[in-house]
Each structure stands twice: as structure tokens, then as C-alpha cells.
Amino acid sequence: MKPLELFPILASDLAETDRVIRERLGSEVPLIRNVGDYIVGAGGKRMRPLLVLLVARALGQDSGERAFLLAAVVEFIHTATLLHDDVVDESDLRRGRQTANAVFGNAASVLVGDFLYSRAFQMMVDVDDMRVMKLLADATNTIAEGEVLQLLNCNDPDTDETRYMQVIRYKTARLFEAASQLGAMLCKAPSGAEAAAAEYGRRLGTAFQLIDDVLDYSGITGDIGKQVGTDLREGKPTLPLIHVMEQGTPAERALVREAIEQGSTGQFEPILEAIRRTGALEYTRQRAREEAQAARDAVGAMLPPSAASVYRDALLYLTAYSIERDH
Secondary structure, three states: OOHHHHHHHHHHHHHHHHHHHHHHOOOOOHHHHHHHHHHHHOOOOOHHHHHHHHHHHHOOOOOOHHHHHHHHHHHHHHHHHHHHHHHHHOOOEEOOEEOHHHHHOHHHHHHHHHHHHHHHHHHHHHHOOHHHHHHHHHHHHHHHHHHHHHHHHOOOOOOOHHHHHHHHHHHHHHHHHHHHHHHHHHOOOOHHHHHHHHHHHHHHHHHHHHHHHHHHHHOOHHHHOOOOOHHHHOOOOOHHHHHHHHHOOHHHHHHHHHHHHHOOOOOHHHHHHHHHHOOHHHHHHHHHHHHHHHHHHHHHHHOOHHHOOHHHHHHHHHHHHHHHOOO
């Protein structure tokens, strides 16, 4: 089953969320509308708004305007981070087409990213719930810290697994966590269920990012929507490379060290061979499987088997999809 097959059970909810997204992208400034339409049209998995809606439904909440508004907020925050990421990384391909900065320029991408952040906070005020505002403000701040941590790790071949996992927790998993927790908060779920929802999102987001790391060395450009080897080209020491640095021969470590320091794919094939020989991709997949299992355990804590529903099944399915996907 593909993730799109989950959408029929939330088709009307997602349609309403898209309506809110397009409505709130409105601006009298034409460039904001143009960039907004471009990035919304790029699609994507809509994983974060999906988690808001799915957790809320699983816990028995009938979706309403607050749910659609918050689902749109997390998508705006995510999209703003992507706009800024692509400028920092000098990326020119995302989701199989040119990035916004490649089409409209870096300045427009940064400024529209700022617009999306500020619009997201305007929408939070509309919700009029201090707990919601605190959760999303804290999450946005943590994501920014994760971006800076990643910048510090770039071109540093001595980055270890602990430092790298901190980047994942901050930069990627934190918004998954916030989205899932928002779903529980919408239902006024008991504190234990809310904590389990947050744990689910955090572990799921970590698994997603680890598999993204795998796909950067094993995927197909047309499938993953970006050039294979992008992380190496950007000098990012992701887990497969960290594993080679820990388990490789002196020659392999020297090869990887130079590539990370220079941000070069000139020796991509020998590095791929070192990745294969040391089992780096399987090691990274195993770490992702551990995170996915923790996410499954969190579903059990949030919703016991007696609370069976199509929404609970969908939450469990996402844990499997997170580690089995090819894009």
C-alpha cells in the first residue's frame, strides 16, 4: 500500500486543509502569490498535516476548522524550512522539479519563507490556545537550532553518530512530533496519550530521515526527486558516511574525509563501494527500523488494540512505510 492509499479515509479533511493553505497564502504582493502557488503545486507527501488529522481522528476527534487550521500551520512551517534549506544548500532540484530559489532567486525564496513563518504565527493566534502557541513556537525554535547544528557539522568528517542524531531530532523529527502532539491536543487527550502521540511523531520522523539518508546513496534521481549524492556534494556527514568513518579501512576513511571536507562527489563510486563493503546502508536501515518499532510501541501506548480503527491501522502502516519506501 502506498501512502496515497491512506488518503481516502482523510480525503475530505485533506481537501479542507488544502483549501485553508491556499486561502492563507493570499497576499497583495504578486511575488508571494507566485512563489506560494509554485511550492504548493509541488505537492509532496503532506506528512505533517496528515499526522495532525490522523492522530486526532484516531483519538476520536471529528475534524473541524481548528484541525484544518493547525494542519495548514505545520505545513507552512515545513515549507518555510524547505525554502530556506534550499538556499543554504544551493539546491536546484526538489520533488523532481526546480527549487523555488532556482526559479525565483535566493532573495525571493528567503523572504517568502519569512512570510510563511509569520503567516503561520498569525494563524496560531487565530486558534487562541496558549498551549498550541507554545508547542509550535518551541518546535520552530528547535528546528532553527537544528539547521544551525547541521551547518556546523557540514564539511566536518569528525561528526559522530550522537551529533548527527541530534540534528535529525531537532531539524526533522521535531515537527513530526509537534504535528502528532497537536492531533492529541485537539482531542484534549489524557496526558499519557498526548505524550505517546509526541513520541510516535518523534520516532516516525527520525525513521523517515534515516531512510532519506539511505536513499541518497541507493535511490534513483527520478524517484527521490533530487540528485543522488546530494548530501555528499553538500559536505553533509550523514549516518552512512559516519559508519564508514568508524568501520572503514584507513584508505576508505581518508577517501570519505576528503570528500566531506571538500563537498565533492568526484570519488562517488569508490565511496559507494566503501559504503557497501562496510554495510553502512544496512546499519542505517537497522537504526531506522529501531525507530519505527518505537513508533509502533507508542501507538500501543496511545491507542490500545481494543481501540481498533482504520485510523489506528493507518498510524501503524506509516511506521512500516517509513522504512520500506523508495522515495
